[in-house]
Amino acid sequence: xxxALKDFDTKERMQWCPGCGNFGLLxxxxxxxxxxxxxxxxxxxxxxxGCSGKTCHYVNTYGFESLxxxxxxxxxxxxxxxxxxxxxxxxxxxxxxxxxxxxxVHIMRRNYDLAYIVHDNQLYGLTTGQASPTxxxxxxxxxxxxxxIEKPFNPIAHGILGGATYVARGFAxxxxxxxxxxxxxxxxxxxxxxxxFQPCVTFNYLNTYQWFQERVYKLEAAGHDPKNRDxxxxxxxxxSKTDYKKIPIGLFYKxxxxxxxxxxxxxxxxxxxxHDITNVDISAAYEELE
Amino acid sequence: xxxxxxxxxxxxxxxxNVVAYPEYPSIIRGGHNTYQVVVSxxxxxxxxxxxxxxxxxxxxxxFYHREFVSQGGAIIYDSSIDAQKFKPRxxxxxxxxxxxxxxxxxxxxxxxxxxxxxxxxxxxxxxxFDFIEHVMRDxxxxxxxxxxxxxxxxxxxxxxxxxxxxxxxxxSIKPASDKRKIFIEGNEAIGLGAVKAGMKFYVAYPMTPxxxxxxxxxxxxxxxxxxxxxxEDEIAAMNYAVGANxxxxxxxxxxxxxxxxxxxEAMGMAAESETPVVVTLVSRPxxxxxxxxxxxxxxxxxxxxxxxGEFLRVVLAPGDVDECFYLAAQAFNLADKYQIPVIILSDxxxxxxxxxTERFDxxxxxxxxxxxxxxxxxxxxNTRFRRxxxxxxxxxxxxxxxxxxxxxxxxxxxxxxxxFSSEDFSMRKAQADKRAKKMDALIREIPGPALYGPKAADxxxxxxxxxxxxxxxxxxxxAGKGVKANLLHFSYVFPVNVKETQKALSKCRKTVLIENNSxxxxxxxxxxxxxxxxxxxxxxxxxxxxxxxxxxxxxGKLAAAGYKGKKxxxxxxxxxxxxxxxxYGL
Numbered sequence: 061x062x063x064a065l066k067d068f069d070t071k072e073r074m075q076w077c078p079g080c081g082n083f084g085l086l087x088x089x090x091x092x093x094x095x096x097x098x099x100x101x102x103x104x105x106x107x108x109x110g111c112s113g114k115t116c117h118y119v120n121t122y123g124f125e126s127l128x129x130x131x132x133x134x135x136x137x138x139x140x141x142x143x144x145x146x147x148x149x150x151x152x153x154x155x156x157x158x159x160x161x162x163x164x165v166h167i168m169r170r171n172y173d174l175a176y177i178v179h180d181n182q183l184y185g186l187t188t189g190q191a192s193p194t195x196x197x198x199x200x201x202x203x204x205x206x207x208x209i210e211k212p213f214n215p216i217a218h219g220i221l222g223g224a225t226y227v228a229r230g231f232a233x234x235x236x237x238x239x240x241x242x243x244x245x246x247x248x249x250x251x252x253x254x255x256x257f258q259p260c261v262t263f264n265y266l267n268t269y270q271w272f273q274e275r276v277y278k279l280e281a282a283g284h285d286p287k288n289r290d291x292x293x294x295x296x297x298x299x300s301k302t303d304y305k306k307i308p309i310g311l312f313y314k315x316x317x318x319x320x321x322x323x324x325x326x327x328x329x330x331x332x333x334x335h336d337i338t339n340v341d342i343s344a345a346y347e348e349l350e
Numbered sequence: 351x352x353x354x355x356x357x358x359x360x361x362x363x364x365x366x367n368v369v370a371y372p373e374y375p376s377i378i379r380g381g382h383n384t385y386q387v388v389v390s391x392x393x394x395x396x397x398x399x400x401x402x403x404x405x406x407x408x409x410x411x412x413f414y415h416r417e418f419v420s421q422g423g424a425i426i427y428d429s430s431i432d433a434q435k436f437k438p439r440x441x442x443x444x445x446x447x448x449x450x451x452x453x454x455x456x457x458x459x460x461x462x463x464x465x466x467x468x469x470x471x472x473x474x475x476x477x478x479f480d481f482i483e484h485v486m487r488d489x490x491x492x493x494x495x496x497x498x499x500x501x502x503x504x505x506x507x508x509x510x511x512x513x514x515x516x517x518x519x520x521x522s523i524k525p526a527s528d529k530r531k532i533f534i535e536g537n538e539a540i541g542l543g544a545v546k547a548g549m550k551f552y553v554a555y556p557m558t559p560x561x562x563x564x565x566x567x568x569x570x571x572x573x574x575x576x577x578x579x580x581x582e583d584e585i586a587a588m589n590y591a592v593g594a595n596x597x598x599x600x601x602x603x604x605x606x607x608x609x610x611x612x613x614x615e616a617m618g619m620a621a622e623s624e625t626p627v628v629v630t631l632v633s634r635p636x637x638x639x640x641x642x643x644x645x646x647x648x649x650x651x652x653x654x655x656x657x658x659g660e661f662l663r664v665v666l667a668p669g670d671v672d673e674c675f676y677l678a679a680q681a682f683n684l685a686d687k688y689q690i691p692v693i694i695l696s697d698x699x700x701x702x703x704x705x706x707t708e709r710f711d712x713x714x715x716x717x718x719x720x721x722x723x724x725x726x727x728x729x730x731x732n733t734r735f736r737r738x739x740x741x742x743x744x745x746x747x748x749x750x751x752x753x754x755x756x757x758x759x760x761x762x763x764x765x766x767x768x769x770f771s772s773e774d775f776s777m778r779k780a781q782a783d784k785r786a787k788k789m790d791a792l793i794r795e796i797p798g799p800a801l802y803g804p805k806a807a808d809x810x811x812x813x814x815x816x817x818x819x820x821x822x823x824x825x826x827x828x829a830g831k832g833v834k835a836n837l838l839h840f841s842y843v844f845p846v847n848v849k850e851t852q853k854a855l856s857k858c859r860k861t862v863l864i865e866n867n868s869x870x871x872x873x874x875x876x877x878x879x880x881x882x883x884x885x886x887x888x889x890x891x892x893x894x895x896x897x898x899x900x901x902x903x904x905x906g907k908l909a910a911a912g913y914k915g916k917k918x919x920x921x922x923x924x925x926x927x928x929x930x931x932x933x934y935g936l
Contacts, residue, residue, distance in 0.1 A: 069732050072770050101754045106593070109762070116759050117770055120732060122751040123759035124596055125771070126589065127619050133586040137593025137601065138751070140577055141551060145597070145751050166582040326575050333598045333750070335575065337548025338717055344573050345542055346709055349532040350363075 065094040072117045081258030081269075082111060084232035085179060086118055089148075091235070092242040093119070098146050106135040108151035108160065110186045111260075112179035115150050129160030132167050132176065139172050142333040143321050146246060147173075153180040157193040157213045168222035168251055170320040175245040175252045178215065181260035182267050189263030196304065199266050217296040219253040220289065220313045226252030227292065227313040231276050232259065233269045237309070244311060250319050257309070272307070279310030286314045353464035354385030356489055358704065360472060360481040361389040362533040364525030368706040369819075370533075371397035371699075376558070376642040382410060389475075391526045395670065396819040397703070399897045402521050403474055405467045412436060417924070424519050426470050426512070428463075445474070445516045452511055458504035465501050469508030476522035479509050532709055536700035536816075537562040539671040540630055543678030544602050545574045546715050549628075551601035553579045553590040557609045558642050559698035560632040564604065584609035588616035588629070596625045596760055598722070598750035600682050604630035607649050608639070610656065617691050618657035619762040624738070624746070624785065626685035626720075630678070630694040632701040635893055644893035645698035647815055647866035650875065653693045654844050662788055664692045664796070665844035669818030671705045673841050679715040684795065687720035688788045689745060695843070697866070699895040700816035723747040726755040734758045734768040740780055744787030789845065796842045798850020803836030809905060809913070810858040812884060814840040814872045816895060817864055823898035824905065831902065833909045840872065846879040855882045860913045862886040862905060866895050868920075885913065890921040 068090040076082045093103065103121035107113040109128035116123030126134040135149040156164050156178050167174070183201055184190040190203040193213040200207050219227040226248040230238035238256060245252035257276070259269050279286075284295060292313035299307045321327060351372060358370040369388040375381035386397050400420040406412040406427040416438040419425060427433055429446035438444065447470050449463050458465070465486075472482065486501045534542070541563045544552070554564045568578040581587045587603045594601035605613065610631050620627045631653055635646040653665045664684050668674040678694055685692040726735060726749065737758035739746045746767075749756025759769035764781060766772040799812075803825045811821045818839045828835045838854055838861075855861065863873045863884040868891040876882050888904055890896055900921050908915060 067731070070734065071732050075771075101757060102752055104597075104751045114771070120734065120757055122757050123761075123769070124593070124623070125759055125761040125763060125769075126592075127615060127762055130585070130589045130616065130619070133581070133589030134593035134596075136586075137551070137553070137590035137595075138597040139593075140579065140590070141594035141597035141599035141601065142751060162582050163586055166586070324577060326572060326577055332550040332577060332594075333752070335548075335550055337550065337600065340546050340548055340574075342542060342546050342574075342712070345545070345570065346532055349534050349538075350530050 063094050063097055063100060065090060067100065068093055068120050070118055070120045074118070075114050076111060077262045079261040080111070081181060081232035081260065082115065082179060084235040085177070085238065085256055085258055086115060088230070088235040088238035088242055089115070089177070090119055091239040092246060093121070095239070096243055096246055098246065102144065103146045103148070104135075104138055106131045106138065106147065106149045108155035110152040110155050110179075110184070111181075112150055112152040112155065129155050129158070130163070131155070132160060132163040135174055136167060136172055139174055140321060140332065143173070143327055143331045148246065149174055149176045151178060152185070152192075153178060153182060153194040154184045154192040157215060161193075164218075165222055168219065168224045171223065171225055171250045171317055172321060173249050173251070173319045175242070175248070175254065177242065177245070178253070178255045179258045180215070180255050181258045181264055183260060183264050185260045185263055196266065201263075214296060214300065215253065215255045216312055217293065219255075220292050220296055224253045224313075225250035225315050225317050226311070228253065228311045229255045229257070229309045231257045231272055231309050233272055234309075237278065241311060248314070250317060275305060275307045276309045277306065279308050279312065282308070284308070284310070284312070286311045289313060289315075351383070351385060352489065353468050354387060355704070356482070356485045357468050357471060358387045359485045359488070359533055360477065361387070361523070362531050362706045363481050363484060364477070365527035365529045365531060366391055366523065366525065366706070367394045368533065369394055369397060370704040372702055374643050382414060389523055391523070395822045396898050399899045403471055405471050407464060407467065416442065422520055424474060424516070426467060426474065426516075443516075443518055445470070445512070447508065447511065452507040453504060456503045456507035458500060462501060462504045465504045466508035469505035470512035470516070473509040473512035474516055474519050478525065479506065481525075482509075531706045533704055533706050534671050535562060535702060535704045536668070536671055536674050536696055537632065537702065538566045539674035540668070540678045540694060540696065541566045542710075543675035544628070544682070545576065546675070546710075546712060547600065547679035547682040548717055549600045549602050549682065550576050551579070551591070551594045551599050552576065552603070553581055553587045553594070553601065554604050555581055555584045555587050555609055557584070557606045559634055559701050560604045560606050560609070560630065562702060563630060563632070584612035585615065588613035588627075591629070592616055592620045592623075592625050592627050595627050596623070596751075600686070602628040602630060604632065606632050606634050607636050607652065610649070610652070614656040618659060618661075620691045621657065621659070621661035621663070621785075622762045622764070623760040624689040624748070625760060626689050628681045628685050628692050628694065630696065633695065633697045635891070641893045643698065645866065645895050646891055646893070647697055647817065648868070648871065648891065650695065650814070650843060650871040653695050654875070661785060662688065662690050662792065663844070664690065664792070665695050666692065667695045667815035667841050667843045668700065669815055669839055669841050670700070671707050672710065674700070675710045676714060677841060683716065683718040684792070687718055687745070688792050689720065689748065690788065695815060697816050700819070721745055721747040723749045723756055724753065726753065729755045729757070736767040737769050738765060738767045738781060738784070740767065740784050743791055744784045746784070793845060793847060796845060796847045798847045799838045799840045799854050801836060801838055801854065804834060805836070807834045807836040807859070809833065809835045809860040809862060809909060811835060811837045811862050811864055811901065811905070813837065813864045814843050817866055820896040820898045820901055821864060824901035827898055827902035828905060831906050833906055835905060843872065844875070846875060848880045851876060851880040852882060860885050860908075862888055862908070864888045864896060864901060867891050886917055886919060888919045888921060892923045894923055896921065
């Protein structure tokens with residue numbers, strides 16, 4: 061089924077700064093959805109709060125703009141309720157790796173069939189430029205006037221180690237490449253993480269488009285085998301090892317593992333939302349209680 | 351626990367009225383655990399302070415409980431213990447039971463010591479033995495016929511020994527009828543009510559005393575054909591529940607106060623996004639970790655005020671297992687129809703106590719899903735469904751994902767009619783007004799307090815939630831003392847039905863508010879909303895619920911004094927005297 065790209069547009073007023081990395085990401089996301097032919101009414105985009113959270117307003121599917129840090133548990137509830145839906149969770153680096161880190165850790169173990177796109181701009185944008193879990197050491201922000209003295213969180217390494225079955229990283233400055241990664245994530249059966257470098261042009265003076273362009277290279281072109289977990293881990297650590305001179309983007313790791321929901325016999329035939337609840341039979345319960 | 355439950359089941363099978371009540375500390379081994387079974391052929395609702403028969407399984411138990419035996423009551427204990435050393439009251443009958451000897455003769459193993467005692471207790475109550483066999487079969491049939499037979503033999507050894515040797519105990523109980531009753535815990539009844547209401551998804555993080563809802567539902571997950579999920583924390587649990595409800599599935603989460611603290615954030619999200627959600631809050635003493643395995647009613651205000659902002663919610667406080675079942679079912683209707691959070695507020699006492707009752711009348715459970723949009727007209731290109739349309743009654747039809755032409759954003763931000771974030775002042779006000787407007791219809795579904803006992807009385811007890819149970823039994827005791835009392839009980843605690851509350855209270859002469867907390871939270875609430883007050887406040891907050899004797903005692907004193915005296919009555923418990931070998935030189 062083909063869905064036209066323009067059908068995914070909405071008429072909402074844009075709330076991102078001119079030049080924001082979110083535009084590239086939005087283009088890639090809509091392109092991926094259109095090319096996959098995902099019916100719009102069977103797609104839910106669940107966002108957290110932050111500049112990333114606004115994404116659901118600009119893609120004409122179902123949307124749930126949840127709370128800061130909570131897109132993953134909301135998306136999980138939606139998926140378990142209706143496994144027939146395509147569910148995409150989106151949040152920022154602060155959202156997903158900071159305040160919502162506990163959900164990130166555990167959702168990977170469960171392997172729900174969800175795509176999770178992280179708008180990683182390495183700081184807090186909507187709250188006007190504080191350090192985030194992925195801010196590089198030495199970076200000066202509103203909350204680190206003398207430079208960051210904590211090691212940055214490595215989402216890719218955590219993704220591989222944590223049990224995500226699709227781990228990728230894209231760059232908003234290359235929406236065509238990013239679109240393919242997102243397509244792969246949505247099509248993948250299991251929990252797919254796509255961490256996206258998404259430059260914040262207003263507050264992040266360090267990690268600019270140019271900064272990334274000078275450093276990123278594509279794993280596909282480098283002959284990386286995403287089935288090789290050890291090699292994937294090696295690549296995940298390359299950025300910090302090279303002091304961020306070489307930053308790989310692309311698909312790091314992919315494996316096939318049963319999803320959580322396909323192991324539940326209760327929803328083998330039909331999703332929970334299709335269960336008839338008009339007159340639930342509880343007579344079996346009485347036998348045990350008598 | 352298993353032994354106590356088996357004993358209680360023997361009585362339930364005999365068509366009797368049974369209340370079973372566990373007490374235990376927050377440690378797995380080495381604490382003092384008790385299980386009280388109250389049985390009667392007349393209605394009975396609550397645990398009591400004084401027991402007629404104490405089955406003491408160790409020395410400490412004889413020691414602790416010798417103060418809590420009724421006049422002429424008995425203690426059954428292992429014959430290796432020298433109970434006389436503890437100087438029990440003279441009227442107490444001491445019945446030593448040679449447990450290891452009886453076990454050996456019956457071919458049992460040491461683990462079955464409790465079963466010998468169970469047999470003896472049943473014999474002392476002069477109750478027929480054959481009930482044990484049926485109950486043992488239920489309890490142990492999974493472990494094979496041999497285990498069942500062994501347990502029955504062991505129980506019989508205790509039973510026969512008691513019949514032959516324990517003399518002078520006056521009370522007895524006979525089976526009342528063959529009519530089958532169910533024996534159900536408060537928490538189980540909430541779980542079952544939710545299942546009946548079509549709850550397909552339960553999601554929670556373990557927390558005493560709410561965990562038995564999780565256990566019960568997960569044990570029966572496949573039988574009920576529902577999905578039960580244990581999450582990483584209560585934050586996740588609440589967000590899962592909201593997500594599932596958004597997707598159109600009736601979903602519930604459950605916890606105690608500490609976990610509810612973590613859920614508060616997402617409760618606000620449910621309110622702002624107008625997503626229905628049901629939360630069961632089984633409270634225990636607070637603040638902090640406090641006394642995890644004990645009880646208190648101190649979270650009424652918390653439930654009503656939890657989360658930033660102002661929004662509508664419903665708080666239901668079941669007063670017995672039947673109300674647990676029906677209110678759990680009703681919670682989903684209210685949540686769906688008004689697209690609001692609904693909290694079922696129970697507590698450890700009701701939640702973990704087990705009661706005999708009739709099978710629930712399922713015909714009373716209706717499924718009302720409220721406004722769900724279906725078959726929507728085609729949307730103009732690049733536009734969205736008006737999920738938050740400004741309707742006259744404040745409830746806007748919601749479209750579930752999967753519904754063609756229902757695309758919109760459900761948002762925790764203030765939003766316009768399609769869910770797009772809006773900070774327009776007029777839209778903010780319009781949406782806030784729309785949400786508040788739901789109250790007009792909602793309040794018509796909130797009954798006022800229920801009256802128990804005689805219509806006209808000299809004194810009216812006023813209680814909410816679980817304290818209905820000791821109050822009902824206190825009415826009986828008071829009647830015996832010649833005090834004409836009745837009970838006004840609130841199970842729909844919020845919002846307050848002002849008219850009905852005022853009407854009910856205007857008919858009362860003297861009133862005693864009875865709450866299991868230290869500040870009289872319902873009293874404050876009723877004063878605030880309905881401008882009503884009470885003559886006396888009876889409060890208890892030592893970790894236990896009220897016992898009927900305590901209520902009857904205090905109200906009896908008030909009656910004797912012509913209802914004059916201090917307005918505030920704080921009831922405290924006598925501590926168990928801990929077994930102290932040094933002090934007693936044992």
